[in-house]
Amino acid sequence: MTVMQPGGSSGGRPQPSGLADVIDTILDKGLVIDAYVRVSLVGIELLTIDARVVIASVDTYLRFAEAVNRLDISNDKETLTDLVGDVTQGGAKHKTKGALEAAGDKLREFTDAQGNGDRAGRRSSRGGD
Amino acid sequence: MSAQMTDKRDQGAARAVYVYGIMPADVEIESGTTGVGDPPGEVRVVRSGELAALVSDVSTDRPLGRPEDLVTHEDLLDASAADVPVLPLRFGAVISSDEAVAEELLAAHHDEFMTALEQLEGHAEYVLRGRYVQDAILREVISEDPDARQLLDQIKNVGKANEMATRELRMQIGEIINNAVTIKREADTLAAGDALAGHVVASVARPPTHELDAVHVALFVDNSKAADLERAVEQMASDWSDRIDLRLLGPMAAYDFVGTANPAPGA
Numbered sequence: 001m002t003v004m005q006p007g008g009s010s011g012g013r014p015q016p017s018g019l020a021d022v023i024d025t026i027l028d029k030g031l032v033i034d035a036y037v038r039v040s041l042v043g044i045e046l047l048t049i050d051a052r053v054v055i056a057s058v059d060t061y062l063r064f065a066e067a068v069n070r071l072d073i074s075n076d077k078e079t080l081t082d083l084v085g086d087v088t089q090g091g092a093k094h095k096t097k098g099a100l101e102a103a104g105d106k107l108r109e110f111t112d113a114q115g116n117g118d119r120a121g122r123r124s125s126r127g128g129d
Numbered sequence: 130m131s132a133q134m135t136d137k138r139d140q141g142a143a144r145a146v147y148v149y150g151i152m153p154a155d156v157e158i159e160s161g162t163t164g165v166g167d168p169p170g171e172v173r174v175v176r177s178g179e180l181a182a183l184v185s186d187v188s189t190d191r192p193l194g195r196p197e198d199l200v201t202h203e204d205l206l207d208a209s210a211a212d213v214p215v216l217p218l219r220f221g222a223v224i225s226s227d228e229a230v231a232e233e234l235l236a237a238h239h240d241e242f243m244t245a246l247e248q249l250e251g252h253a254e255y256v257l258r259g260r261y262v263q264d265a266i267l268r269e270v271i272s273e274d275p276d277a278r279q280l281l282d283q284i285k286n287v288g289k290a291n292e293m294a295t296r297e298l299r300m301q302i303g304e305i306i307n308n309a310v311t312i313k314r315e316a317d318t319l320a321a322g323d324a325l326a327g328h329v330v331a332s333v334a335r336p337p338t339h340e341l342d343a344v345h346v347a348l349f350v351d352n353s354k355a356a357d358l359e360r361a362v363e364q365m366a367s368d369w370s371d372r373i374d375l376r377l378l379g380p381m382a383a384y385d386f387v388g389t390a391n392p393a394p395g396a
Contacts, residue, residue, distance in 0.1 A: 013359060014255065014377050019196055021258070021378055022203045024338055026220040029347075029384035033148065033222035036238055040229030042145045044187070046221050047194035056311075060340050061303025068267045068306060069284055069299070 143190065145223050146175075146230055149183040150206050150382065151216040151242050156181050164205065165198040166191060172205060175227050177235035180242055183209065184230060187223060194220070203381070210382040214249035216242060217382040245387060251352050252330065254386060255379035257321060257362065259344035261310065265372040266341070270309040277305050310340070317343050317373065324365055328358040333385050343373045347385035355380065 017025070027048060033041060147165055154176045163169040164185030172185045183205065187193065199220060206217045224230050235242070271278050280302045284295050318334055321344045325332070331349040338345070350358055359377065366375040 013363070014379050017203065017378050017381075019200065020338070021256070022199050024335065024345075025256070025381070025384050026199060026203050026217075028219075028335075030217040030219035030382075031151075031387050032219050033224075033234075035388075037222075037224055037229070037233050040225040040233045042189055042223040042225050044145070044189055044221070044223045045192035047192050055337055055340050056307055058300070060307055061300050063303070063340070064267075064306040064310075065284070065299035065303040067263060068271065068281060068302060071264060071267055071271075073268070073271065073281075 143188065144186050145189050145225055146184045146227060147187045147193070148218055148222045148224055148230060148234070149185075149202060150209065150218050151235070151246070152181050152183060152209060152213050153246060154179050154181045156183070156209065156213050158183065162205070163201070165193055165201050167195070167197075169201070175230045175235070177231040178239050180235045180239060180246075182230050182235055184227070189223070206382040207380070210253060211380065214246040214252075215382040216245055216249070216387055217384050249383055249387075252383065253350055253352055253355065253380035254383045255348045255350055255355075255358065255377055256335075256381070256385075257325070257344055257346045257348060257375070257377055259317070259321070259342070259369070259373040259375045260339065261313075261341040261343045262372055262374060263341060266310060266313070266343075267306065269313070269372065270306050274305065274309065277302060277309075280305070307340070314343055317369075318346060321346060321365065325358065325361055328354050328361055331386060335385070344375070348379075349383060349386045350380075352380075 147170070149164070149172075156174060158172055158174055160171075162172040164172045164187075166185070166187040170186035172183060175182045175184050202220050206215055209215050210217075224234065271281060280298060284298045284302065287295050287298070314337060322332055322334075325348065329348045329350050333347050335345040335347055348358070362375065362377045366373075369375060
């Protein structure tokens with residue numbers, strides 16, 4: 001199982017899910033058993049991975065600021081219309097990995113570190129009555 | 130580790146039944162298929178009436194949720210969904226015994242689950258995920274907001290002298306960018322929904338899980354329209370290639386479209 005790189009292959013062809021995609025799907029979606037089974041539900045310890053980036057936090061703002069500060073706009077024209085023109089003609093000259101991509105790499109580190117005990121997790125128990 | 134030690138570890142452990150999903154009773158599972166847990170139990174089927182539950186044994190004193198467990202859970206459901214309608218369960222459903230699965234889960238909700246499976250038959254879920262190309266979207270934001278451009282120039286000038294002094298400015302520009310990206314995310318999500326409306330039965334947006342998420346939409350698709358959908362997404366990916374990296378995941382079980390009596394109408 002390989003983790004898909006964001007910014008890697010793109011296009012319309014269906015692609016395999018990476019671990020991040022799996023987490024977004026099976027921890028948040030699907031039928032919830034508690035709605036159907038009460039008496040026979042067994043509480044079991046779940047290690048859940050919460051490496052999803054929190055949006056609109058102080059960290060987010062500072063990461064955006066760092067990324068835009070490192071952007072090379074010295075060649076970008078100052079007038080609004082010129083800048084818009086560059087952008088609509090696909091003016092992005094480099095797809096560099098920046099601070100924001102690094103934030104999204106937490107999950108990849110998790111999968112690389114598996115078995116090394118280097119696990120950040122939130123433990124929760126699900127219990128029946 | 131000797132075999133004796135393994136036996137001791139399992140001897141006192143309570144066993145229970147992990148449930149992956151619900152399917153029609155005539156589903157067959159290839160023998161030797163392994164499920165979640167360490168060591169994993171063999172995946173098998175518990176039947177009741179016209180329904181079946183896909184299950185495997187787990188011990189209740191070992192935690193679940195390693196990456197392997199998560200991937201196994203989804204892979205099993207998605208592979209099954211390619212052949213039969215599947216009601217996927219959220220990760221972590223454990224029931225005390227096969228009898229309880231048959232009685233308390235399947236028999237007790239038989240008609241409701243049958244109706245849902247009938248609606249799922251011949252359909253699959255896809256998930257459209259897009260992420261902004263960082264530099265491209267930052268340039269867009271700066272170019273569209275003269276105040277942001279001024280702020281950036283200010284930061285670059287002051288910053289050479291004193292990093293601490295710019296913290297407030299950096300928070301400001303960070304918030305401006307985040308707000309702008311949020312608005313673009315909403316607009317691009319709507320645009321994607323409009324472009325695909327003719328190819329899907331239903332769609333539902335998922336919350337963003339990354340600051341640069343551009344599009345995150347679950348699509349409920351008639352299997353006969355899958356090729357049309359792929360072509361439409363390829364076109365979208367091409368149109369957006371400089372600013373959004375687009376991925377289409379699936380086909381998979383209908384995680385986002387179960388739990389309600391009828392899916393919401395497509396956009």
